[in-house]
Amino acid sequence: MLDFKSVSPYTLGVELELQVINPHTQDLTRGGPDLLQALEKVAHPGEVKPEITESMIELNSSPHARHDSLLEELHAMRDAVVHTAGSLNLAIAGGGTHPFHRWHDRRIFPTERFLQLSSLYGYLAKQFTVFGQHIHVACESGDDAVYLTHQLSRYIPHFIALSAASPFSQGEDTSFETSRLHAVSAFPLSGHMPPVSSWAEFEDFFAKMLGYGIIGGIKDFYWDIRPKPEFGTVEVRICDTPLEVDTAAALAAFVQALAFWLLVERPYPADRVEEGLYLVYGYNRFQATRFGFDATLVDPRSQQSLVLRDDLLATLERLQPFADVLGSQAPLARLAAMTRGEGNGSTWLRACHEESGALEDVVRRSAQRWAGGA
């Protein structure tokens, strides 16, 4: 049986995958192992871990009840990592993709799991050198987790538009707001959770997949949102790593407020999965990756077309009372300002490129912004 760990509900945690950059070429470099080793000697909160290729590292926060303590910890972690990287002449940047690295230059981080993934997935493993933010929000039971996973799926386009920070890939402007998600979609176990409506049904599905030998555990599902029973959380995995920690913490606060609202008010039925939810899923997801805030979404319930920007602002408005309780007014106001006109990470990256003409310069400024400088 798959036990769902019970933890204090609405507790937050984030994982941030980051780019390790050689400041001479501004290209990705295999600095991950050296950086992780150096960080062993440096006191910092949270954890820093390897990722599939040696040009990536991952920051894991500790669990937090509120946005402000999460943000404080992320600042401390960022400072430790940026400072240590500096002593190794490495730079660190956010963003969902590196604008011009060539995937075949990457090297697999030689841990047992990553080598196994590399031998299974071939070139997809190196192409998976993309950088995402994962947000964990705790719930009381497996049934709640299944409900929340389904209901949050309606907000996948919103998360995409807010976090998008990967307009460039392999040296070109892709015309997408996020090009990172294409690297994820190539995997056979990507997509969304099947339409199970209770934890018991989920366990049944899980046992079958295990029995077929298709998976070894939850971690083999590369879904956009997945329950994480060993943490007692639902994990939202759709976001690009933003260009700075403040947006990362704000996105976490947004997920927390949504979870709070959905689980407290239960505005939608819990005993069955609404049919329309996953019929529009792929289309809405594509719209958001391509057009960001200007995407046209289909609302599965009303069957009306709506502009993502309007729906996002309405959602943030609806969450106000819950944000008041959680102490998240400031981060939600930040997201509202981005939605209204400031734009997302991709807006900023494209403006940088427009101004300087060289993607190397875009990476340099992006690393500066990550370090808190721009």
Next chain:
Amino acid sequence: MDGNAFPSFLPALPLALGPAALFGSLLLAGLLGGEIAQRLKLPRLLGWLLAGLLLGQGAAGLFPGNSLEPLLGETRLFFDVAVGLILFDLGRRLDLSWFRRDRSLLAAALLESALAFAAMAGVLCLFGFSRLEAGMAAAIGLSSAPAVVWLVARESRAEGQVTERCLALVAINTLMACLVATSLLSAAHAEYQAPWRTALLHPLYLLLGSVLLGAVAARLVLWGARLLGKGPQARLSQFVLLAAFLLAAVGLAHALKLSVFLALLVFGLACRQWDRRYVLLSVDLGGAAQLFYIVLFVLTGASLPLAAVTAAGLPALAYVAARSLGKTAGVMLTAPFSHIRWQQHGWLSLALLPMSGVAIALVHDLTSLFPQFGERLGNLVLAAVVLLELLGPLAVHTAFKRAGETRQEGAEHA
């Protein structure tokens, strides 16, 4: 056959090859050596060197009593262009602010140069060389092989702390070698009864002139690059601009009797520090520069005087040992204060051991200034270069590989 019977429209014998044919032949020899080395899983540049060595020994055999001196004289320009390009690239890679962010690296840079200098000079004094001779030889020995390190790093696609630190330390110790050797010229002039004005002004002219030339070239090329603009369509123009300035800088340094090495190293360094917005930093010298690098190593191989090893004997071995000891001690002593492991410091020390063509050129320059001085010193330094140049590519390759920084086998065509 009597040469006089030749019709006048035919070329006179023996044929004068001229620089173009010479360049081509050296390239072909290098190509052959490189291919063989690669098939033996050895660094290509070891093949280039050995091809040159065979060529040099062969030529000496074909023309008995005739050294390669005229050939080296004719090809010195190729040599300077190649080393100049490498020093420029090394300088361009070096972000001086790294030394501020990691004081242990600064300490390593200063210590390895200081200890190696003291050890080499001390040992040579023990062997009865004058203080000036010992100091000069020690100054020349400061430089690790910039070309070897740079090319092995490129060929093996090495990435990581050992590679990056090695490139930074080589840039610094080559700079030190140029600065100290030039400063010691004062003492040398005084020793050989030159007027005091020469003793004072010659090093000053060399130092200030070379630094100024490098700095002005950097300012001008950056100004030009900004006019050309950025982006993919400007790439070719940027490359041509940079190549033009590099060749002009080497040529000007020659014409002005300045130090090509110092000027080009400063040129690169200044570009790195001033080109904050990556107008020119990403321009790769690429395949064009590669041709010069091959010729550089074939020439270096051809000019390695194997006989010098036996002639110089024990003092040369002691000089090599002192140098190795000093450099290793300098790097290892800073290990506890650094963020990288002591094993990595070990590989770093190994990668700093090679000596190179830069030393040959410095000896050559010194000999042309002070023939009697160069004679005593020349054999000694050249013997050390023979030993450390031939081992160099393997040492650097081993260091980068064992540190886990070279590209994995079989991954090249993935």
